[in-house]
Amino acid sequence: MFLLHHLDQTIKKIKSQAAxxxxxxxxxxxxxAILFVLQNELxxxxxxxxxxxxxxxxxxxxxxxxxxxxxxxKQLDSLSDIISFGVAxxxxxxxxxxxxxxxxxAFFSIIFIACGAIRLARFNVTESNGFFVGLPITAAGCLLxxxxxxxxxxxxxxxxxxxxxxxxxxxxxxxxxxx
Amino acid sequence: MFLLHHLDQTIKKIKSQAAxxxxxxxxxxxxxAILFVLQNELxxxxxxxxxxxxxxxxxxxxxxxxxxxxxxxKQLDSLSDIISFGVAxxxxxxxxxxxxxxxxxAFFSIIFIACGAIRLARFNVTESNGFFVGLPITAAGCLLxxxxxxxxxxxxxxxxxxxxxxxxxxxxxxxxxxx
Numbered sequence: 001m002f003l004l005h006h007l008d009q010t011i012k013k014i015k016s017q018a019a020x021x022x023x024x025x026x027x028x029x030x031x032x033a034i035l036f037v038l039q040n041e042l043x044x045x046x047x048x049x050x051x052x053x054x055x056x057x058x059x060x061x062x063x064x065x066x067x068x069x070x071x072x073x074k075q076l077d078s079l080s081d082i083i084s085f086g087v088a089x090x091x092x093x094x095x096x097x098x099x100x101x102x103x104x105x106a107f108f109s110i111i112f113i114a115c116g117a118i119r120l121a122r123f124n125v126t127e128s129n130g131f132f133v134g135l136p137i138t139a140a141g142c143l144l145x146x147x148x149x150x151x152x153x154x155x156x157x158x159x160x161x162x163x164x165x166x167x168x169x170x171x172x173x174x175x176x177x178x179x
Numbered sequence: 180m181f182l183l184h185h186l187d188q189t190i191k192k193i194k195s196q197a198a199x200x201x202x203x204x205x206x207x208x209x210x211x212a213i214l215f216v217l218q219n220e221l222x223x224x225x226x227x228x229x230x231x232x233x234x235x236x237x238x239x240x241x242x243x244x245x246x247x248x249x250x251x252x253k254q255l256d257s258l259s260d261i262i263s264f265g266v267a268x269x270x271x272x273x274x275x276x277x278x279x280x281x282x283x284x285a286f287f288s289i290i291f292i293a294c295g296a297i298r299l300a301r302f303n304v305t306e307s308n309g310f311f312v313g314l315p316i317t318a319a320g321c322l323l324x325x326x327x328x329x330x331x332x333x334x335x336x337x338x339x340x341x342x343x344x345x346x347x348x349x350x351x352x353x354x355x356x357x358x
Contacts, residue, residue, distance in 0.1 A: 024293055031289040034266065038217060038274060075300035078254070079261050083292065087213065087266055095217060110210040113262070114203055121254035 016070075019063035023076045026055040030084025037091045042148065045092050049145045052084040056138055078120045085141025086116035090163075096148050097159050108163045115167035116140065122171075132176040135169040195249075198242035202255045205234040209263025216270045221327065224271050228324045231263040235317055257299045264320025265295035269342075275327050276338050287342045294346035295319065301350075311355040314348040 033048035059077065063069045090109040098105035116137040126133065147162050212227035238256065242248045269288040277284035295316045305312065326341050 024296075027293055027296055028289050031266070031269075031292045032285065034213075034270065035273065035285050035288065038270065038278075071304045072300050075257070075303045076296060079257065079296040079299055082258050082261060083266060083296075087210070087262060090210075091213065091217065094214065099217075106211065106214050109214065110207050113210045114206055117203075117206055117255060117258040117262075120258055121251050124254045125250045 015066060016068050018066060019059045019068055020070075020073050020076055022055055022059035022062055023073065023080050026052045026059065026084055027076075027080035029055065030080065030088045033084070033088040034091055037088070037095050040095065042092060042096050045088065046145055046148055049084060049088050049092070049141065052088075053138060053142050056081065056084065074124065078124055081137050081141075082113070082117055082120055085137045086113045086120075089141040089144040092148055093144055093159060093163060097151050097156055098163065100156060101160065104160065108160055108167075112140075112144065112163050112167040115170045119170040130177065134172050134174065135166065135176070137170060140166040140170050194245060195247050197245060198238045198247055199249075199252050199255055201234055201238035201241055202252065202259050205231045205238065205263055206255075206259035208234065209259065209267045212263070212267040213270055216267070216274050219274065221271060221275050224267065225324055225327055228263060228267050228271065228320065231267075232317060232321050235260065235263065253303065257303055260316050260320075261292070261296055261299055264316045265292045265299075268320040268323040271327055272323055272338060272342060276330050276335055277342065279335060280339065283339065287339055287346075291319075291323065291342050291346040294349045298349040309357055311357055313351050313353065314345070314355070316349060319345040319349050 029048045029052035033045040033052065036042070036045040036048065056077075059073075063073055090112045094105060094109040098109055101108075119134055119137050119140075122133070123136075144163065144166055147159065151159075208227045208231035212224040212231065215221070215224040215227065235256075238252075242252055269291045273284060273288040277288055280287075298313050298316050298319075301312070302315075323342065323345055326338065330338075
């Protein structure tokens with residue numbers, strides 16, 4: 001009887017942490033993507049950010065489906081997002097092309113990360129009403145990551161504009177319906 | 180009269196954003212530290228993380244002194260801290276020494292970042308009572324950064340232990356009085 005109760009409690013505990021575990025996988029994939037940028041393995045980094053986006057989608061779904069949404073989960077999600085869809089894509093693009101511009105390239109990468117942080121902070125203190133205000137960082141980060149595939153096809157300076165536009169879309173006040 | 184009122188409003192707005200601006204400088208310094216790790220300029224990176232720590236100390240002081248603490252500021256602070264004292268120190272140590280261990284070195288760096296995120300998330304959802312629970316990420320990140328100076332003096336495998344111990348101290352439940 002004691003054992004059954006203990007087992008039940010453990011299962012409940014594991015269930016309540018399932019979404020947070022998926023969030024930490026997202027964070028781990030983002031951090032790994034950064035380490036691959038360090039080793040100049042940029043295509044592996046791109047793949048890892050893409051997988052992180054799948055896990056990011058998954059954790060919210062699991063939390064809602066299992067009815068285990070929590071304030072801690074929300075905080076952890078933001079911290080994972082700034083790594084996987086802020087820092088990782090910015091570094092990928094920097095190492096892929098923006099570094100060729102020297103200081104301005106670095107500056108634009110930092111602006112992207114800073115705007116991502118502002119977007120996440122604002123989102124966390126705003127009541128949800130079925131709309132996103134500004135482009136979500138997951139979307140901006142994934143789009144920036146995918147532009148990496150265009151490096152051989154469009155002029156280098158285009159990437160400066162793309163980075164800046166995506167950064168400003170994150171902190172802009174236009175509304176997108178949540179899906 | 181209209182101009183004076185407008186000026187007064189603008190000054191109030193700037194004042195209210197002063198602490199957030201300092202927080203964004205902290206984030207910018209952390210992001211720049213990461214870019215310098217990418218270029219293998221590790222000592223510059225170390226310097227930038229140290230300056231970020233000064234700005235991190237400053238934003239809280241300014242917010243309290245000017246009585247402009249805000250929920251948005253708190254969120255932005257966490258997001259800056261995970262970059263400047265989570266990702267940046269972990270990458271600095273990885274590029275400085277941990278990379279020599281291959282996968283385990285990468286794994287330990289990711290563990291450090293993940294524990295930092297858990298520490299920050301937990302801190303944000305816990306009521307303040309004059310104590311920190313677990314080592315604050317700023318302290319852990321700065322200590323990890325400073326150990327970089329020991330690379331020529333102690334055996335390489337020590338850095339694996341140091342990274343892991345600091346990571347676990349962040350998520351441990353020991354209490355430190357706030358200063």
